[in-house]
Structure formats: C-alpha cells, structure tokens
Amino acid sequence: MARLRNVDEDAALQGAMRAFWQHGYQALGTRQLEAETGITRFTLQTTYGGKMALFVQTLDAYLDQMDAHMLPEMADGTLDTLAGWFERRCDPARNPEAGRWGCLMIASINAFADTEPAVSARAVRFETMLREAFAGALAQIDQAGALSPDLNRGAATQMLVAASIGLNTVIRAAGDCRAGTKIADGIAAMVRGWAS
C-alpha cells in the first residue's frame, strides 16, 4: 500500500529506548536519535508525535518489559534466588548491553523530577512494580517456610525497593555493571541473613 519504514516498529522502539537510556532525554537530540536508531525526524513527528511522545512510549515499553521479567528472575521461593538477583545485576554477561547505564526510569525521574506529569505517572507505576515484585518474592519465600519469623516483611520490602534503586544509580555513575558489585554483594548477604 505504501512505502515501508527503514526500521520496523519494534526495533525502532527498542533502539529509541536504548538511546534515551544511555544519553538521557535532554542530552539526546532528535538528529542524534535519528542517527542511532534509524527513526527519521519526519517519522518522529508523524507517527510518534514528537520527541516527548516517543520518550513516554519507550518508558511504557521499558516498564512492560520490567513487569514481564522481574518477578520470574528474582522469585522462586528461595532466598538465594532473590539475593542472587542483585549479584546478577552486576554481571555484564547476564544483562542487556544498556544495563551499564543503570535504569531508564531512574534516570528519567532524575531528569524531570516532578515537572512532567506523564513521567511522574510512570514513576508511580515503577515504584509500585518494584514494591510488588519484592513483596511477592518475599511472600513466596515465606510460604516455603524459608523466612525467619523475626523478619519484618514490610520493612524488608521497602528496604529492597530503595536498595535496588541505589544499586542502579551506582552502576550508572560508572557506566559499568561491575561497579555495583560491592553494594550488590552487601545486599545479597543481608538477604541471605533473613533465612529461618
């Protein structure tokens, strides 16, 4: 019916996600975005509605992927898998290449603070997802009888939410997953200490 796009829709969104992830929203110009992703500046306007609209779509796609992968990767009813999730975050071989830039959502929160409602809404979803994932992982471990009765479940959940954000921030500061190793090992040791 009509001319095809240079880059298929899925690759375009993933490429845009990677570009925003690495550079951040403000530091990434539309010309550089085109060069790195193949998304034409024309297409950016006509099919995505501009830079900000595309950015918000990448945030949604990012959170969708988190939602799909996070719980399965950290929760199998054992404390060791939850602890290992933090350790694996620091292994370049076990993370997407863009993982060295930390977390797209955390970078976006810091870029916009509370100035952009569309971003703030995604920040709320992000925090909720984190909290539910850690709470769910702990609940599975609890049901398996592997969690110390002395552990304050709710407090541990909040702690893990904060700790995971901190870990990704330290990784981004260095541009290297491995920079988070000391912190991840510390978190993992604490988590393993919650055994019954």
Next chain:
Amino acid sequence: MARLRNVDEDAALQGAMRAFWQHGYQALGTRQLEAETGITRFTLQTTYGGKMALFVQTLDAYLDQMDAHMLPEMADGTLDTLAGWFERRCDPARNPEAGRWGCLMIASINAFADTEPAVSARAVRFETMLREAFAGALAQIDQAGALSPDLNRGAATQMLVAASIGLNTVIRAAGDCRAGTKIADGIAAMVRGWAS
C-alpha cells in the same frame, strides 16, 4: 577598589546550588540561572569560568556540606539515631527547602552518567563519603555494645548506602520529602532490628 557584586560570593554559590539541584544541569539555562540567583551571565564567565565550571564548584560545596553534617546527624552511638536519620529525611521541617528535590549529586550522576570526568570524580567522592559515614555510624553503635553480633557490618553498610540513594530518588520523583516516608520507615525498622 571596584564595584561590588549584586550577590555576595557565598549566597551566589548557595543559590546556584539550589537552582542546579531543582532543575538539573541541562534544564537550567544561564539566563534562568541569572534570574534565580543574581549571578550575572557576565560574572558567570569572568569569575566562575562558565556554566560547567560553576556547576562543578556547587558540587564540591554540596559535598563539603554533606561531609560536615552527615556523620554528626546520624551517629551518636545509638541505633535509634541512625534509624531516625532516615525518618527525619522525610520531614519537610527538618530539611532545607531544596531537600524536596532529592540529592544534587544523585541527580547529577543521572544527568551525566560517565560522560563528564569532573562529575564522575565527585560521584566517587560521594559514594565514598556515604560508605564511610554509615560504616562510622555503625562502628560507634558497635563500640557502645548496641549492635547484634549476628549483623554483617560490611553488608549492612553497603545496604545503607544503596538505600539512602534510593530514598532520595523517590523523594525527587514526587518533589516532596514526605513521599519517602514509607521507604524511610521501612529502613528505620530494619536498622532498629539490628540491636543486640
């Protein structure tokens, strides 16, 4: 000898710090910086050496202030004071007005990742300061005999470093100290659980 500046040196640096803190480096133009701080665009060039040079000076000043206040505020040999440090972070009355924008250094890390050596160097100092502050606070508590022998001191230190970064990120997302209350209370509860 010569004409005086509109704003004295100290107020200028504090004002610039606050402006960068709230808006972030990239989102703050030099004209807006002048409007909010009184630092003339002329003075920005002649006495500070440009926007980036001033920004780096504000980072240094920020870290100096952290260095002076952090340990005294969190460490007096009791677990309760350390735990309370996280809770107080969420009380608007007990924080500078700019505290609602999270932490300047964390925002800067996210803005530049590893692209700006001058910022990366400050990020290293920041992480070191956090680690030493928490390790020092725990050591004081330990010396007072108030720390459980079962606690992995090193792991707890790493956990607190990450958690404090996460707490500030959540605060920045909302532009409100109080948004961190749930997380801070969780961290505080965990910390209090480390009693001997």
Next chain:
DNA sequence: TAGTATTCTATCCAAGTGGATAGATAATTG
C-alpha cells in the same frame, strides 16, 4: 503498468543555547 499511500531526503524556521564584548555604573583609593 498506473495509481495511491506512506516514508525518506532535504530544507527551512523560530526559538533558545552558552559565550563574548563594548559601554555604563559604582565603590574604593590616592
């Protein structure tokens, strides 16, 4: 093969960027 619909290429644009500079202004010194 001709028509149609969509994307791409190549500009153009107004607005904003950080930085530089010339002349006016003000405060201290002699």
Next chain:
DNA sequence: CAATTATCTATCCACTTGGATAGAATACTA
C-alpha cells in the same frame, strides 16, 4: 574630587534545538 578597577547592562554571535514542509522515492493494489 579624580583615577582606578571590577561588575552590571545590553547586545551580538555562531550554533543547536524541536518542529514543519515540499518534493523525491518506494511499495503495495487494482
């Protein structure tokens, strides 16, 4: 009071920004 020195005000600059648009290219359909 006059000279000096540093800052302020007001431009000017080259460059980049996100966005808009006109014409060429391309891939289906009839």
